[in-house]
Amino acid sequence: MTITSFQIAELCGLSRGTVDRALNNRPGISPKTREKILKAAEELGYRPHFLAQSLVKGRTKTLGLVMFDVQNRIFAQLFHSFEAEARKQGFFVYLALSNKDPDLEIEYINNLLDRKVDGIALHSVNKGKEFEAYLHKARVPIVSFGNQISKQFPLVWINDKVAIKEAVSLIQAKGYQHILYVSPPLRYKGKSNIFGPEQRHKGFLEAVKEQAELSYTVITEKDFLAVIGHYLYLPHKKTAILCTSDMYALDVLKFLSSKKILVPEQVGVMGFDNIDTLNYVNPALTTIDYSVDDIGTTLVESLIRKQEGQKIPNLTTISHRIIVRDSI
Template sequence: MPGIKDVAARAGVSVATVSRALNRHPSVSEDARSRVLAAVEELGYRPNAVARSLRTDQTRTLGLVISDVLNPYFTELARAVEEEARSLGYSVIIGNADERPDLQDHHIRTLRDRRIDGLLVSPTDGGTPLLLDTARAGTPVVFVDRWIPGADDVDVPVVRSDGRDAVRELVAHLHRLGHRRLAIIAGPAATTTGSERVEAFREALAAHGLELPDAYIGQGDFQAESGRRATERFLDLSEPPEAVFAADNLMALGALDAVRSRGLRVPHDIALAAFDDIPWFVHTDPPVTAIAQPTGELGRAAVRALVDRIEGRAARSVTLPARLVVRRSCGEGREGGGTPPENGPRPGNGTEPQKRSNP
């Protein structure tokens, strides 16, 4: 396998000049750069894509920055992105922001340095100036799942799901089961998905004449621990909710842990539903009722939109509907809907059983 010294000898330049030429350093003359590229081609130094990318200004590489690689939703999204990109002749480099804006910026800088052709991002915590600056500087960018509101001067397509109809269907489903005191574990308000799901839940409750008291809004961060803390606070209320809607799957798992740690049972003592269905939910006891996003379709559509933009075609935003998947975590199939059993522990602080006060 030829090395950089072989390229330098063939081109009649120093090793340092070869390195600078391959990194497009402005100090390298066009004549030297041409000889280096020719030597790279002749010797087959590294994949030929290196030299080709220098000539065409393309690397056939996409960047993907996701919010949390441990979240099964984003894992599935990343897989769909990689498969679709590969089918179109592109590779993907993935960065995990771990819901941290500083890590998101780190990955964006790294990907830009690697001369990606385009960038897919699910912005964390409302995004950062660097993300918008990257789009303004000419790097093709597509937002997937989340987006940055108010960025009207940046033409960035958004590929996402719309869960409002599914949330309305969920609330109607809970209402039919007899649940009236409904709480939500919300994601970060700075994220579009965090704020949008709370708004949709509040609107759906209002359609049934129900309110969403501040005490029934638990602030989470799309992590399991925050779901556990919010649910513990709900259970400590003098009048705890009858049903909890977790705005993502990890927070739902945290909520389930909190309920079980109190010796309570889902759905007998409290109902539980989640946004973002995952394969695990069919294996929990009981299986969790959830809102499912078309994750694979979102990933594939995002790649197609980005490649359209890279290759000079018109790219459009895409919105796909989410759907409600009914299982057994809200009291489905039990006589009396959401009514708890006569015996056994119930949520609350006191020793007296908590009574339902359904309007």
């Protein structure tokens, strides 16, 4: 049974206004009376009606975070940093996982709006004018990450194009002549929002065109390991496998090991994200690193600033770097 301030007032023989002043730490009440009310509230197990208070104040001190899933460690790490910063700022976080389902994503956004969240950080699978109009009607701050929705909604992420171009330059400098570019999300092009993978693909194509001596194959199939196996057993040049996620690169390393193919002696492998799991991988994986903590913190700060009516940049770019290890 929920204990109300009215019941506390009856028990103490005081007015509800006096009880409310004590419970909300407002002036106009003696220390002795305040102590009496707070003691009664504690004994009864009273908890304030948070939603009612929030409606009065116009803020719920809650934020929503919508992402695909947490199977990729980079997003598990991002949630951890987002929640830590939100908690530091006095906010509670609702996490929703869309599993890349456009309808489920909208359902979860609606659920967050029903809970009157103060802002939503969104890794969106949806895109288009209709979706943008829907988000504008929500009338809460929305900041995107990973996949840009449009320039009307701020984005916090890294420069994917530049990062991939730097990766290609490294591979070329190490003497590789052919690149197998692994990016399964590209098979959803035109069907859902894959802004991040598309930016990486554009950067890759620009980079290989600048390196005339480099040939390449783009692999978008779900069963990318079978495709890689096909290419590795054909006559080929010195080959590196560039993966757009460390998760793909880890699968590639395991596959190559099962085929007794040495890395990097026979084939080079490079990932993207520098997930914490790489600490336990041998050979150590060359990858692109960026601060997930900075992304999580910036998302929270941006949402709070927008909620307070402050202007924030349309694009906040988090710095990246290549970490060269044993696999290239």
